[in-house]
Amino acid sequence: MSETISGNRALQIEEKLIFELDNPGCVAIDLPEPAPFDLDRLGGAPRRGRVALPDLSEPQVVRHYTRLSQKNYGIDSGFYPLGSCTMKHNPRLSEKVARLPGLADLHPLQPQKTVQGALEVIDTLAHWLKELTGMPAVAMSPAAGAHGEWCGLMAIRSAHEDRGEGHRKRVLVPESAHGTNPASAAMCGYTVDSIPALENGRVDLAALKAKLGPDVACLMLTNPNTCGLFETEIVEIAAAVHGTGAYFYCDGANFNAIVGRVKIADLGIDTMHINLHKTFATPHGGGGPGAGPTVLSAALAPYAPVPYVVHGADGLELVEGKRDGAKPFGRVKGFHGQFGVFIRALAYIQSMGADGLRQASADAVLNANYLLASLKEDLSASFDGPCMHEALFDDRFLKDTGITTLDFAKAMIDEGYHPMTMYFPLVVHGALLMEPTETESKDTLDQYIAVVRGLAARARAGAAEDFKAAPRLTPRRRLDETLAARSPVLRWKPAAE
Amino acid sequence: MSSKRFTKDHEWIEVAGDIGTVGISDYAQHALGDVVFVEVPDAGREIAKGGEAAVVESVKAASEVYSPVSGVVTAGNAAIVDQPGLVNEAAEGAAWFFKLKLANPVELDDLMDQAAYDAYLKTLE
Numbered sequence: 176m177s178e179t180i181s182g183n184r185a186l187q188i189e190e191k192l193i194f195e196l197d198n199p200g201c202v203a204i205d206l207p208e209p210a211p212f213d214l215d216r217l218g219g220a221p222r223r224g225r226v227a228l229p230d231l232s233e234p235q236v237v238r239h240y241t242r243l244s245q246k247n248y249g250i251d252s253g254f255y256p257l258g259s260c261t262m263k264h265n266p267r268l269s270e271k272v273a274r275l276p277g278l279a280d281l282h283p284l285q286p287q288k289t290v291q292g293a294l295e296v297i298d299t300l301a302h303w304l305k306e307l308t309g310m311p312a313v314a315m316s317p318a319a320g321a322h323g324e325w326c327g328l329m330a331i332r333s334a335h336e337d338r339g340e341g342h343r344k345r346v347l348v349p350e351s352a353h354g355t356n357p358a359s360a361a362m363c364g365y366t367v368d369s370i371p372a373l374e375n376g377r378v379d380l381a382a383l384k385a386k387l388g389p390d391v392a393c394l395m396l397t398n399p400n401t402c403g404l405f406e407t408e409i410v411e412i413a414a415a416v417h418g419t420g421a422y423f424y425c426d427g428a429n430f431n432a433i434v435g436r437v438k439i440a441d442l443g444i445d446t447m448h449i450n451l452h453k454t455f456a457t458p459h460g461g462g463g464p465g466a467g468p469t470v471l472s473a474a475l476a477p478y479a480p481v482p483y484v485v486h487g488a489d490g491l492e493l494v495e496g497k498r499d500g501a502k503p504f505g506r507v508k509g510f511h512g513q514f515g516v517f518i519r520a521l522a523y524i525q526s527m528g529a530d531g532l533r534q535a536s537a538d539a540v541l542n543a544n545y546l547l548a549s550l551k552e553d554l555s556a557s558f559d560g561p562c563m564h565e566a567l568f569d570d571r572f573l574k575d576t577g578i579t580t581l582d583f584a585k586a587m588i589d590e591g592y593h594p595m596t597m598y599f600p601l602v603v604h605g606a607l608l609m610e611p612t613e614t615e616s617k618d619t620l621d622q623y624i625a626v627v628r629g630l631a632a633r634a635r636a637g638a639a640e641d642f643k644a645a646p647r648l649t650p651r652r653r654l655d656e657t658l659a660a661r662s663p664v665l666r667w668k669p670a671a672e
Numbered sequence: 673m674s675s676k677r678f679t680k681d682h683e684w685i686e687v688a689g690d691i692g693t694v695g696i697s698d699y700a701q702h703a704l705g706d707v708v709f710v711e712v713p714d715a716g717r718e719i720a721k722g723g724e725a726a727v728v729e730s731v732k733a734a735s736e737v738y739s740p741v742s743g744v745v746t747a748g749n750a751a752i753v754d755q756p757g758l759v760n761e762a763a764e765g766a767a768w769f770f771k772l773k774l775a776n777p778v779e780l781d782d783l784m785d786q787a788a789y790d791a792y793l794k795t796l797e
Binding site: 660 | 706708709731732733756757
């Protein structure tokens with residue numbers, strides 16, 4: 176078929192950048208000319224040139240952003256089996272609650288006596304997070320998972336320095352841990368030492384014990400890990416770590432698999448972040464806002480960052496400095512954390528109830544096992560089931576087809592699905608990691624399974640050229656990722672610049 | 673027969689006098705895919721055997737390059753920093769990562785020669 180005259184594909188409109196739509200003199204709102212203005216009132220800082228914002232009409236602006244939103248694929252558009260990201264439905268009830276004017280219109284600098292309800296939201300959510308993990312304290316303000324990792328590590332560092340063990344500079348990270356763990360440790364001034372995985376996808380306890388020593392600050396473990404497996408020796412692992420004076424950090428990114436079933440405190444964990452945007456169904460957003468409250472053991476609790484909420488004589492109070500013997504390591508976020516996300520998470524927890532949360536984690540595991548069992552003959556399952564919340568496959572089923580995991584993922588896009596996570600975790604070759612979450616129905620999973628089986632059959636039948644050409648039906652075809660990485664164009668520049 | 677020696681992490685070293693030239697193997701560049709970013713050590717840096725010496729990043733993964741032996745870096749290869757794609761084209765030649773003055777040449781004995789490395793690669797298939 177020949178290309179269209181416009182370059183558009185039916186209702187898929189070629190969209191320019193908003194700066195390229197600039198039509199000087201065009202306005203959305205017709206304001207009266209300002210009265211003559213005394214430039215001295217600008218305090219010696221008059222404008223030196225045109226502010227480079229585009230001039231546009233209101234319908235142009237509305238259409239631009241509407242079209243951009245239509246190019247997006249989100250959990251509201253369809254199934255999104257992106258492993259390790261827990262892309263679950265965001266209940267509309269939580270959105271409704273977050274939009275209540277009494278919550279949405281608050282200002283973070285309002286006097287505390289006028290925001291008692293908001294402080295109660297933070298306090299009640301903190302209560303539930305402590306209840307669900309069995310941990311005595313929680314730092315609410317970290318703004319994302321990796322931020323929570325960093326917060327937990329800072330608490331560990333503070334605790335060690337406080338008892339004269341600031342020389343502990345090594346952090347152990349298993350190969351099956353979350354990818355952000357080594358980065359967070361490095362940000363915190365630690366060096367990272369990797370621990371190999373066993374054939375069964377779990378941490379090699381003997382190798383871990385061999386690497387422990389007086390210079391180790393902590394172990395960062397993800398449980399369930401990124402192979403979708405529960406670390407069965409975790410209690411022994413905790414004992415080994417504590418035996419050398421180190422702390423035990425757990426990455427809680429996969430907490431969704433065990434909510435209401437495992438108390439984190441029982442595993443010997445000292446600190447763990449919780450991704451509210453995963454486990455408690457708040458929106459992932461376009462890279463934010465997330466929220467990563469971080470639970471802390473009694474040993475680490477005194478070092479929790481400010482602010483935090485306490486029950487005072489005249490109601491709830493926000494503590495923003497040192498108080499009652501606490502030794503906060505500082506502040507990690509402006510104001511009080513992602514309050515809008517807190518509201519949604521609390522609404523989710525309270526509408527689900529304890530029984531609903533337990534049911535959700537069971538269903539998440541059941542759905543992942545349904546995918547694993549249904550697809551293990553068609554793809555190559557990396558580990559024998561059962562799995563936890565996600566099913567891991569590798570590229571052995573593509574051997575000698577000339578097709579890679581990347582090609583397979585691109586073909587998924589043409590079929591109307593967001594691809595699974597690919598090439599992660601690194602412990603298997605050409606990984607395809609699928610996490611269905613509990614919010615998908617059996618019908619949705621069956622349709623998906625049929626598509627994946629069809630693609631796998633097509634791959635085995637020798638359709639390498641079709642796979643190499645995918646995606647065919649998207650606004651853009653295969654992107655040159657190598658060129659983009661080697662010569663990135665990071666911002667638009669006007670032609671004259 | 674190549675005089676290169678290899679590690680299990682797929683680095684190679686070729687020694688002339690007391691200076692060793694280090695890079696990653698052809699197998700490694702192939703496994704990484706298109707290389708998009710490289711970081712090499714500055715001259716004067718002291719590196720232990722097995723210590724992190726350089727970084728290589730591809731469209732698929734980021735990896736450390738470990739030094740096969742201990743020594744002091746005498747040069748990093750600026751050419752591959754400017755043109756990371758060279759690593760894919762000439763991993764075992766012009767796209768070397770760094771040169772170092774060997775501290776303890778006996779360490780070379782722990783490494784594999786070409787035949788042993790080829791046999792090792794067969795076990796990875």
